[in-house]
Amino acid sequence: xxxxxxxxxxxxxxxxxxxxxxxxxxxxxxxxxxxxxxxxxxxxxxxxxxxxxxxxxxxxxxxxxxxxxxxxxxxxxxxxxxxxxxxxxxxxxxxxxxxxxxxxxxxxxxxxxxxx
Numbered sequence: 001x002x003x004x005x006x007x008x009x010x011x012x013x014x015x016x017x018x019x020x021x022x023x024x025x026x027x028x029x030x031x032x033x034x035x036x037x038x039x040x041x042x043x044x045x046x047x048x049x050x051x052x053x054x055x056x057x058x059x060x061x062x063x064x065x066x067x068x069x070x071x072x073x074x075x076x077x078x079x080x081x082x083x084x085x086x087x088x089x090x091x092x093x094x095x096x097x098x099x100x101x102x103x104x105x106x107x108x109x110x111x112x113x114x115x116x
Contacts, residue, residue: 017041017088020095024086027099031106043084044070045102052109053080059105065098 004010025038033045047053050071057069060082071080084098 013088017086020086020088020090023092023095024084024098027095028102031099031103041086043086045082045084047080047082048078050077050080053082056105056109057082059108060101063101063104065101067098 004013021038021041021043024043025035028035028043028045035043035045038044047056047069050069053069053071057067060067067082067084069080070083075081
């Protein structure tokens with residue numbers, strides 16, 4: 001593992017990962033999501049109420065996109081979120097599909113604020 005991290009292939013994987021993270025972040029911001037500083041491959045989408053997060057995750061899953069809802073007791077009550085986890089293996093098509101699914105669920109949901 002250390003050899004991979006220190007190799008050219010490791011540098012390429014890290015660069016690809018950050019491109020995926022940036023593409024997801026940019027797409028979410030374009031959709032009106034408010035994101036805090038994201039400094040990892042885990043991108044939280046804050047929804048607040050546990051019910052909202054669980055419902056949003058279920059709607060995404062029904063559309064073939066798996067994004068876990070993180071809720072109490074893992075986070076404080078009222079701070080539920082979706083946890084997007086980017087990897088270097090995700091393709092531009094994967095990111096486009098994720099962003100389209102999020103936009104569709106949000107458009108169909110009266111419970112998710114337009115500027116979450």
